[in-house]
Amino acid sequence: QETTSEKESLKDKKVLIVYLSRTKNTKTIAEIIKKNVGGDFVELELQTPYPENYKAIVDQVSKENESGFLPPLKTKVENIEKYDVVFIGFPTWGMKLPPPMKSFLKQYDLKDKIIIPFNTNAGYGIGSSFDTVKELSPESKVLEGFTMKGGVERDGILFVMEGKKKIETEKKVREWLTKIDLNK
Numbered sequence: 001q002e003t004t005s006e007k008e009s010l011k012d013k014k015v016l017i018v019y020l021s022r023t024k025n026t027k028t029i030a031e032i033i034k035k036n037v038g039g040d041f042v043e044l045e046l047q048t049p050y051p052e053n054y055k056a057i058v059d060q061v062s063k064e065n066e067s068g069f070l071p072p073l074k075t076k077v078e079n080i081e082k083y084d085v086v087f088i089g090f091p092t093w094g095m096k097l098p099p100p101m102k103s104f105l106k107q108y109d110l111k112d113k114i115i116i117p118f119n120t121n122a123g124y125g126i127g128s129s130f131d132t133v134k135e136l137s138p139e140s141k142v143l144e145g146f147t148m149k150g151g152v153e154r155d156g157i158l159f160v161m162e163g164k165k166k167i168e169t170e171k172k173v174r175e176w177l178t179k180i181d182l183n184k
């Protein structure tokens with residue numbers, strides 16, 4: 001049975017989970033993926049962190065998007081070539097892929113790997129972020145991503161992935177992982 005053998009083979013693959021998260025909503029999804037799939041876990045950090053202030057980070061990200069600036073990463077991933085599957089998680093920022101994730105995709109060669117995006121946002125969706133992942137990874141296989149409403153920092157709502165919301169999120173992530181044949 002083809003589906004069975006594909007599933008088995010995906011389960012044998014080496015998995016990396018890379019994520020960017022300011023208020024830890026996307027981080028929670030990364031943790032749920034780790035619990036269900038396993039793999040190495042890496043948070044993207046910048047050499048020069050973004051400002052704490054919400055308006056200041058919104059302005060800075062908007063300028064970086066305009067100029068195409070790629071913020072240098074403090075995070076180093078050792079031996080990226082050994083991974084077969086790379087989950088990449090990020091919030092929607094300015095309806096786009098956050099600049100640090102662009103830095104990651106430009107800096108590391110993910111050719112011939114499977115890339116799986118996941119996202120949280122304030123309720124406005126993924127914007128162009130998943131399309132940008134595909135554009136920056138033309139020689140990778142990008143699978144169906146996962147997205148879910150997270151915090152609304154503009155309104156002072158930061159971390160929401162607890163209680164009922166966490167349980168709902170765990171269920172949705174597991175359903176998605178099963179759909180893309182990566183649930184253990």
Ligand SMILES: Cc1cc2nc3c(=O)[nH]c(=O)nc-3n(C[C@H](O)[C@H](O)[C@H](O)COP(=O)(O)O)c2cc1C
Pocket residue numbers: 020021022023024025026027057058061090091092093094095096120121122123124125149150151152153158
């Ligand atoms: C700089 C910045 C820009 C944002 N832009 C958007 C946006 O365009 N659309 C949206 O739905 N949410 C936007 N948000 C809200 C985040 O996507 C949302 O709170 C997300 O859950 C945060 O994930 P995190 O907790 O992993 O950082 C923005 C947040 C920040 C800090």
